[in-house]
Amino acid sequence: MAKTQPKPGWKSKIHEIIYEADTPAGKFFDVALLIVILISIVLVMLESVSSINVKYYWHFYIAEWIITLIFSIEYILRIIAIKKPKNYIFSFYGIVDLLSTIPTYIAFIFGGHNLLFAVRALRLLRVFRILKIARYVGESNRLLLALRNSRPKIIVFLFAVLIICIIMGTLMHLVEGEKGGFDNIPISIYWAIVTLTTVGFGDIYPVTPFGQVIASFIMIVGYGIIAVPTGIVTSEITRSQKKKIPTNTQVCPHCNESKHIDDAEFCHNCGKKLNE
């Protein structure tokens, strides 16, 4: 299509490779980036295991810098390739991409070797690189839609759950007193959440008969009302399943809009020509 477009230029080519997935180069770029992301996450994880970190400290250090440089280049190319960089920079993925590179630089400047909490936090921020993967999950569109549509109801539901937990936690604190770990209301509410969501760690549990009766009540309530969010989401999904979802992977080089119908030649958002 679009044969009359005058000289696509190298920016347009980079745009096609980085932002789209319908050319061999675009597909290769996506797969390569995915692998780098996964390696990066595995490295962050392994680095946190002190026995491994002590042994391979320099390997981690070098690998980290290589990955950071790759992500930095990707970030810069993404800004160059697009005609309105603002649309990218302040989008969700723009912020995620920035957060994937910046912590390593800051940690380097402020002395990455000492163990200050702020620096450690910065270094662990790198785990958010995993969100870069979200770009490649197309199927989730429909799921996200169903979740977004049922969000107000689910928030109300979780709110009700929280109210129940606050009241029940206070009751348990009153009944169990200082025994069994129900020392204060916040910890008792924490216990009520652990119990109502049917997690049940067992670090705190009632020991008085009356406390066990209340606990039984909370558990049965939690077991019963889990039906509510399920019902909400189920009816949303059933409804959303009737709609069609486009599979076009093209992204407008002008405004970064990505939801184009399958045969689109022009961006429905800004009216500019899409890449071939």
Added chain:
Amino acid sequence: MAKTQPKPGWKSKIHEIIYEADTPAGKFFDVALLIVILISIVLVMLESVSSINVKYYWHFYIAEWIITLIFSIEYILRIIAIKKPKNYIFSFYGIVDLLSTIPTYIAFIFGGHNLLFAVRALRLLRVFRILKIARYVGESNRLLLALRNSRPKIIVFLFAVLIICIIMGTLMHLVEGEKGGFDNIPISIYWAIVTLTTVGFGDIYPVTPFGQVIASFIMIVGYGIIAVPTGIVTSEITRSQKKKIPTNTQVCPHCNESKHIDDAEFCHNCGKKLNE
């Protein structure tokens, strides 16, 4: 609308501010009250943490009295502003509003400083103030409707769950004997509830092979029958989703009825004029 209404009077104005949310003053009142409620709940929680309570005893004491006074004034205004106070006083929210103020007064009269159980209970009753928030959750109407419609079925279901727990608990007491904490039937039933609802604290667990077989059976039953309440509520929600819900926030100043259709000028319950 309703331009011919003779002199609305200050009571009617207060009514509009307190009971409704379609004027700026009404909205401000709602938000301010919400904040006071949340502060109050946080204070009750923090007060229960003994290390914090020792340090800031007098801060809590003064804050508590300020909040109680605010709620008392709110309560009195609500009674004054309405034409048939009875409808408010004996409604759910009337009782909640009273319970939000009264414990502080009673605890003061009967010596709020000693640690008698009754006084402690009274003080913790203040946590029920959280129910004041329920007023602002409009979306829940439909959820409550679905839950109310499926209530008889859910009660029957929970009843069946209880019967299973009683029989299984007794069986476990018989099989496990005095080992592993299954000392008597009530505690064994408590364990059966903990297990069937998939909470699983781990404070009590079977140690004999046969006990573990029964436990496996209970767990699989619990894992399987959770489908029942979910199925009930799901089909109710699917059904209820076809109905429309009004968004009118007006409340009749005569009879306190709040479910008016969107263009209502007169109360559908008592026929009196609604506020502008």
Added chain:
Amino acid sequence: MAKTQPKPGWKSKIHEIIYEADTPAGKFFDVALLIVILISIVLVMLESVSSINVKYYWHFYIAEWIITLIFSIEYILRIIAIKKPKNYIFSFYGIVDLLSTIPTYIAFIFGGHNLLFAVRALRLLRVFRILKIARYVGESNRLLLALRNSRPKIIVFLFAVLIICIIMGTLMHLVEGEKGGFDNIPISIYWAIVTLTTVGFGDIYPVTPFGQVIASFIMIVGYGIIAVPTGIVTSEITRSQKKKIPTNTQVCPHCNESKHIDDAEFCHNCGKKLNE
């Protein structure tokens, strides 16, 4: 209706009281019996608490005999009042009613005071009296119908769950070896069931990294496939909700059939006249 029926006789009157709930006497009988059942269950429970049993041994002993006599009389009346006693005796409720009385007699004959396992088991059998209550739960008809219709699918599902647990349990036994409690395959399968059903007691848990990876896999599978029984039952309930269920409480005095449509004058099963 049925004014020409010749002399109903005392048997027919007893039938109306015991088997039906549409006369004041019938309702009173039902409520009285319900209370006796509940008292009986509470007594069995309390008796198992050794500190209470020691103190009130004789109270329990006498109460037990009174309740057993009441149930015995009820059982005999039920046999007398019906025209084809076999239909009752070999029905589910006939067996439950018999099991509610017989253990006390047998335990008395074979020396109810010693603590042989068989006698203890017999005494605890009394807890099955709770099943007498099932008679009064009309609403469950539809639920039971939905469950019965989805039974083959749920059995296949639970079967698949069991296969997963057997394979995963064996794998965990292999990986964890004798550490952490995975001593043999049966206990490892028990652990897999505890984990897959999301109960998670925490009496046994993996300690090796690879064991924790497998455990994570089992948990995510368990978290995911709980959707299957829920989906099955939900679609069954949605379907069954379109059918009407009769509310007639009459029971045929000839054949004990209880599912009569609302205006039935004759039993649809044996053609005999129903009680007025």
Added chain:
Amino acid sequence: MAKTQPKPGWKSKIHEIIYEADTPAGKFFDVALLIVILISIVLVMLESVSSINVKYYWHFYIAEWIITLIFSIEYILRIIAIKKPKNYIFSFYGIVDLLSTIPTYIAFIFGGHNLLFAVRALRLLRVFRILKIARYVGESNRLLLALRNSRPKIIVFLFAVLIICIIMGTLMHLVEGEKGGFDNIPISIYWAIVTLTTVGFGDIYPVTPFGQVIASFIMIVGYGIIAVPTGIVTSEITRSQKKKIPTNTQVCPHCNESKHIDDAEFCHNCGKKLNE
């Protein structure tokens, strides 16, 4: 049907017995095989209990060889009876059948008595014999269909769950530090999975107030989003329930195809004659 078929031969008879279930001999074969499979599984389980293994070592040894021989004969017969053995050998059940016999032989050759990990693993592989049972579960066709149709959505969902667990686990490692068992990121992610799936072993749990707040958040998320897979599968099952499933148990002797419509006389896959 098919009276003109020339001399069915003994291979065709064996095929009818082994692969189909519509003759008395075929049914007997199926039931007998089922029993052998179950006995085999129970033996593998019991053998792993060291106290039992020490006592009955030789019983297990002999029983194991008898079962292996039976499965070997079955495997050879299945290959002989079919006209295109390749179709069977490389099918799912062909591999399962091979795996049911081969470990015993290999363990024998490489010295089944020592406790090398590889040999132990081989011996435990026998537990996969349970998969032979899958052949007999016809009902699951529809369930599998629903699961297969919703697979892409469920994978996306589990993927999202994993991303949440990775981020939350890292956060917990940061907040809890080395206290309470959150020593490194992998173990913290393992904990996040245990918590989000509402299993909650209790081997690791947060002890700092802020860690408990994050844990509460994870638990409520896990409690809420379980609705998603349920919703997906429910709508799939509701849809799949409208389709009909054939009950023909015939299997083509030429190409091993098993999905024939009820009156099929010729295989829909290779066009050859089916058995009578």
